[in-house]
Amino acid sequence: MAQPFRLSRGGRIDRTRPIVFAFNGKPVHGFAGDTVASALLANGIHLVGRSFKYHRPRGILSHGPDEPSALLSVDRGPGRIDPNNRASVVEARSGLRTTSQNHWPSLEFDVGAVNDLLSPVFVAGFYYKTFMWPRKFWDKVYEPFIRAAAGLGKAPTVADPDRYANRHAHCDVLVVGAGPAGLAAALAAARTGKRVILADEGAEPGGSLLHDTTSQIDGRPAADWLAETLAELDARENVILLPRTTAFGYYNHNHVAMTERVTDHLTSAAGQAPRERLWQVRAEQVVLAGGAHERPLVFADNDRPGILLAESVRVFLNRYGVAPGRRLVFATCGASAYQAALDARAAGLDVTLVDLRLEADCGPELAQLRSAGAEVLTGHTVIGSKGRKRVTGLVVAPVGSDGRCGGRRLLACDCVGMSGGWTPAVHLFSQSRGKLRYDDAIDAFVPNISAQAERSAGAARGTYDLAACVNEGFSAGAAAAGSDERQEVRATPTLTGFQPVRIMPTDANPTKVRAFVDYQNDVTAKDIKLAVREGFQSIEHVKRYTTTGMATDQGKTSNMNALGIVAGQLDKALPAVGTTTFRPPYTPVTFGALVGPARHALFDPIRTTPIHEWAEAHGALFENVALWRRAWYFPKAGEDLHAAVARECKAVREGVGIFDASTLGKIEIVGRDAAEFMNRLYINPWTKLAPGRCRYGLMLKEDGYILDDGVVARVSDECFHVTTTTGGAARVLAHMEDYLQTEWPELEVFLTSTTEQWAVIALQGPKARDVIAPLVDGIDLSPEAFPHMAMRSGTICGVPTRLFRVSFTGELGFEINVPSDHARAVWEAVFAAGRAHGITPYGTETMHVLRAEKGYIIVGQETDGTVTPDDVGMAGMIPKAKGDFVGKRSLARPDVVASGRKQLVGLMTDDPKLVLDEGAQIVADTGQPIPMRMLGHVTSSYWSANCGRSIALALVEGGRERAGGHLHVTTPDGFTRVTVCEPVFFDTKGERINA
């Protein structure tokens, strides 16, 4: 319970609720309200990780989301290990196990630290320069080495056991950030009665007010204003206040994505609460009040543990009651660090402040701090730091107006608070595609021209004074809610203003100095200068070459320093260099939050037919067809795919097979103009098709290529029962709707998808009629009364049916359409009736083989979006006298009527046992030089048990003219010779179908 660096009083922690968690296996004590970072510091632990590239000892730099260095792996229990968490934002609680990263064998002794000694080698562009040659080294040497060295933290190895929720919300005003400006904005908007959502990434709303112990608002402590404001917002029913919620992405039309961390801070997760909730908010207006980030100073060895940002020192002191050290040195080029120094003095700590600014350039803060008893060295630079795993001193020197440094002085210390000025957090504004403007007065890019209905307020637009933040926030909130209400609070003046410095002046050899700009990716000022010397001028190129700003913190602390150094090297003004692009997410987002409930069965939902469970119970294996899961084949004991399919194929041709065709797309086309509509969409004629008759329909796109096919039955004069391919159903309906609504709105036609309403039981084989005869009522099944390509309505097993006499096998066949709810019962009745006839269930594989034996095409297998009716030998279906239909004009396009198009043919291999590969290429002459001239490819290829040999369909250039000739097809073992034939292999006269 030691916590030697815990102050005796102060802070917003709950000292009555002690907690303990583990860091690298050792217990760390703290209090409820601590972050992991504040608890570590309370215990004097600064060394928390090793840097990415050089494995340098690193500590805690910041108190917030901009932390680049203190990245821990957090273990919340079995399966709940999460790498790369910022210690500064993880709420400490009992039971957490945290571990440092990127070291071996231990944090204290890390072999990888040898990289630091080799740092002259690892300059900017090291990878590009080094891993160039020899070529053969890449696979075996370079890539394994880079992969081992790359990446930070270890990915979890088991599935995430947590649940994640997803919520859509609408509001009039979304306020991002609950600091002084955001709170005031929410208050002003809420008072108009509009619906307000206020989101803040912190555990507690309040922003800077949570650690501002000295300011007053309207004569009372700022904390009182915070409490009253929160109480009013909380009491209003039109306000949703979301703490622990990060707005990470700002998308089109005020669509803002946020993650709410619901349970990570709880010792035992409450009931069924999700771990995180993804909020997708659609706001009429957005107020961005995300605050600002402090810049580090760039000097030699500015990355030692114990060197923090000055404002972060203040946060640890005031909000968490933790002294990050006992002898503090502040280094700054501006006023805000003086407030941190004053607060440290007030906490009884030993304070020295080093200010690069000359005495005359300082404001009232100088006298304030001196009168508080601290030594202040103005006009001094920081040369470097001492120590290794913890800072022990800061080397400073006076610097003249000519930039020359005077005599060095070592300031012994155990903590440094540095401040290089402030950068407004314009990330979300930039994501919204707003345009930035460089404001010279505060050396920062600020929001300028909005692209969406949003406005920024407070530090996020470069306003740093407390009263100004509150008043600006209030106005912004009111304006967002359509009101011009204003509020003028008075507050203690904030210490603001700084003189920007890119690199601290030094008397050291600039080629030896290692001053870090990007802590997370280990990029030094020297690296950036080198990149510019090597010719990189665009900031986007410098970024990628040096990797500055490309780590998971996206350069929140480093970007402005990097920009400034590039501008200085190029001798350009900073705005002329511009900024890199801000992209979502603002801070890292868990995959869980993005995926939400869409996992496992919900990730990619599947569709099943009413027969699915029967097929499962009868041992079917399944294949995916579009979203459907279809029975593929029904193996008996000891059978593999080939044996089962061979048996099923013979059973259908010799007896009877039963097949679940429910996935067929079905569309009911009804209305006065139904036949005319059909005429315009299909190549076939429909006007004279009698009710009760069927026709195979082929549908083209306007470009003349085959879109879909299927059997169509005319139910009545004004009603067609259309079937489509399984995968094409939605596409065909959309295609029909498009033409109906946009080209021919005058037609009176109604389109209804009935795919799910009708289940289809296909009964195929010479004994099919015998099987169903006892079950069917009201339909004369005789061949004369019910010929091939007819449809009758009646009942089967007492269930209403549209009974089709159709065949996709070339055998006598029926497709029994019944309402889906009755399908399982009918299926089982038919199956029971079929037992006496040796009925065999078959799957999609057998269906494919049987139709290929007959040369029936499958759209999407024999066609690929560039195939015309003539290419597959179906041009004869188009009546000469038929008027316009979709695609007709394109059939006269020059390239469609040209000779030499690929045409559907059959192929027979010289070796009847050899089954060709689908997709295999076809050539005429194997002796020709490479690259050879490809004539086409194999589209379907199977072993045909009924033919006793392999069969194949193919698209071949000028294929029909090649009938009887030889071609050569690629196989894994080289070419094999084939003979071109008609694309029909079984019952070539087509007599069986009319049985």
Added chain:
Amino acid sequence: MLLIACPHCGKRPETEFRCGGQAHIARPADPMTVDDGAWSEHLFVRANPKGVHAERWCHVHGCGRWFNALRDTISDRFIETYPMGAKPTQFPQSETRA
């Protein structure tokens, strides 16, 4: 994600819609009388303006109806949505084809 005002249902998120490309391209009344050049133009050539663009959209996961929209391709702002067969009120027709 875009927010699109379906003329029949009101504002809905982009995921409920399907874009059908450039609007106001009328299918020739008798395509067989159109020469090859004009037909290929009709089939394949589309405008790709930087600025205001008239597009077809279908509220496919809503009312299922097609409508037209004027969208600024620079800002992604929808200037107007209007039913099939109607003309936009806020933008001169001359900037769209046919």
